[in-house]
Amino acid sequence: MNYLASLLVLAITTALINNMVFHFFVGNCPFIGVSRKVDMAFGMGAAVTFVTTIAAVLSWIATYYIMAPGAPLATWLYRALTHDPVKVSDLSILSYIVYIFLIAWAVQLVEMYIRKFFPALYKAFGVFLPLITTNCVILFVCLEIMKHIGLDAADPWGLDKALVYAFFAGFGFLIAIVIMAGIREELDHCDVPKPLQGPGITLIIAGILSLAFMGLTGVDGNLARMIAKKPATAEKAATPQAVDVHHSYSVAPDQPATLNP
Amino acid sequence: MSNDGPTPLERFINGILPENPVYRQILGICPTLAVSNTMEGALTMAGAVAFVLICSNILVSLIRGLLKPHLRILVFTLTIAAFVTIADRFLAAYMYDMSKLLGPYIPLIIVNCIIIARCEICASKQRLGAAVMDAVGQSLGFMLGLMSIASVREILGFGTWFGKWLGWRVIPAAAPEIWSNWVIMILPPGAFITLGLLMGVMNWIEARSRKARKAVAA
Numbered sequence: 275m276n277y278l279a280s281l282l283v284l285a286i287t288t289a290l291i292n293n294m295v296f297h298f299f300v301g302n303c304p305f306i307g308v309s310r311k312v313d314m315a316f317g318m319g320a321a322v323t324f325v326t327t328i329a330a331v332l333s334w335i336a337t338y339y340i341m342a343p344g345a346p347l348a349t350w351l352y353r354a355l356t357h358d359p360v361k362v363s364d365l366s367i368l369s370y371i372v373y374i375f376l377i378a379w380a381v382q383l384v385e386m387y388i389r390k391f392f393p394a395l396y397k398a399f400g401v402f403l404p405l406i407t408t409n410c411v412i413l414f415v416c417l418e419i420m421k422h423i424g425l426d427a428a429d430p431w432g433l434d435k436a437l438v439y440a441f442f443a444g445f446g447f448l449i450a451i452v453i454m455a456g457i458r459e460e461l462d463h464c465d466v467p468k469p470l471q472g473p474g475i476t477l478i479i480a481g482i483l484s485l486a487f488m489g490l491t492g493v494d495g496n497l498a499r500m501i502a503k504k505p506a507t508a509e510k511a512a513t514p515q516a517v518d519v520h521h522s523y524s525v526a527p528d529q530p531a532t533l534n535p
Numbered sequence: 536m537s538n539d540g541p542t543p544l545e546r547f548i549n550g551i552l553p554e555n556p557v558y559r560q561i562l563g564i565c566p567t568l569a570v571s572n573t574m575e576g577a578l579t580m581a582g583a584v585a586f587v588l589i590c591s592n593i594l595v596s597l598i599r600g601l602l603k604p605h606l607r608i609l610v611f612t613l614t615i616a617a618f619v620t621i622a623d624r625f626l627a628a629y630m631y632d633m634s635k636l637l638g639p640y641i642p643l644i645i646v647n648c649i650i651i652a653r654c655e656i657c658a659s660k661q662r663l664g665a666a667v668m669d670a671v672g673q674s675l676g677f678m679l680g681l682m683s684i685a686s687v688r689e690i691l692g693f694g695t696w697f698g699k700w701l702g703w704r705v706i707p708a709a710a711p712e713i714w715s716n717w718v719i720m721i722l723p724p725g726a727f728i729t730l731g732l733l734m735g736v737m738n739w740i741e742a743r744s745r746k747a748r749k750a751v752a753a
Contacts, residue, residue: 408612
């Protein structure tokens with residue numbers, strides 16, 4: 275239960291509180307560029323979520339087994355080659371190049387796969403796929419995962435946490451871009467001052483949305499506390515029931531008493 | 536092929552204002568928004584982007600004859616990734632605090648759209664001279680854009696300009712009832728709102744100057 279709770283806190287923190295667009299400012303180019311219509315925005319968000327998840331799994335595997343300081347595969351090879359049984363390999367200097375390569379490869383792979391096997395899906399968000407090779411969200415997620423792998427990582431993540439993080443990072447982006455597209459569709463009927471039309475007003479709205487999302491700060495802490503205090507809260511939540519039970523018990527001895535004679 | 540397209544000087548001037556990466560092309564605004572709450576951070580970021588942009592433009596321009604159309608984007612990104620690794624290691628070695636402050640936004644230069652766009656638009660089509668001037672112009676334009684946003688945010692948010700480096704207070708640290716630092720400017724919302732308003736101001740100035748020019752011509 276504790277495990278599931280930690281995943282839940284991570285998911286909510288990633289998607290809502292540290293939202294990719296409103297808190298870390300990544301993925302702003304599509305956020306401004308492709309947020310004119312809700313269905314386009316949804317396609318873009320879905321494509322980003324999809325590719326982020328795949329790229330995160332690939333980069334977790336590459337980092338964990340090859341590139342992180344003390345990664346098993348690279349260390350084994352290094353020791354076998356140098357005949358030095360204590361040395362630890364560290365290939366993290368290669369990580370940026372490997373990540374960008376993996377992302378480009380994942381995008382190509384996903385595009386080909388979807389075009390071949392899911393033509394309808396390809397029609398829906400295939401156009402966005404080549405664009406998202408250069409989407410910051412994906413690289414940002416890979417870098418964030420890199421921080422949590424290795425010998426000196428404070429809070430090491432397994433594949434499960436990396437997967438949850440990546441999926442909900444993409445989901446947070448989806449939420450942000452769909453909200454923005456909904457607002458911009460209504461904005462077409464508004465009289466915006468001429469110099470602000472287009473990206474100007476979009477950025478100002480994004481600022482206001484970002485303020486709104488700041489209101490969620492602290493939700494994660496409270497949620498974690500609530501889950502940690504689970505016995506206490508469970509008791510509290512169960513109190514009305516307990517009272518009911520008590521009542522029924524207090525009634526129950528009476529009833530048999532009245533029934534028995 | 537080598538002689539068409541704008542001349543080096545035109546490329547240079549275009550980068551600074553007419554095709555300013557921040558205000559006109561609206562490319563690469565992720566670092567623009569993220570690191571523009573202090574002038575030091577903004578300048579370091581602009582320096583790193585300039586280094587990467589110039590180096591990768593030179594390299595792409597030199598190998599432009601070898602590029603295959605379907606692989607070119609991949610070649611661009613891998614080139615950029617190599618230079619970004621250099622910049623990142625350099626910052627971590629010599630400016631450790633700054634490197635900590637900028638955090639993931641240094642590696643995110645790899646996917647900064649400005650650099651890929653410049654490789655695609657200019658460096659893969661033109662000679663070395665034009666490519667270098669284009670890179671210098673674009674990075675100057677990026678630096679100006681970043682500095683304008685960072686000035687507004689740092690002055691309103693901290694009351695200082697160039698914080699620790701020059702230690703110059705624009706707004707005197709008077710009693711809090713006269714001026715209390717405007718914290719929202721340092722936080723994410725301030726970045727979006729500042730950039731949006733500055734973009735509006737830029738468009739307004741441009742529209743006015745165009746009108747004035749038309750009036751003079753008529």
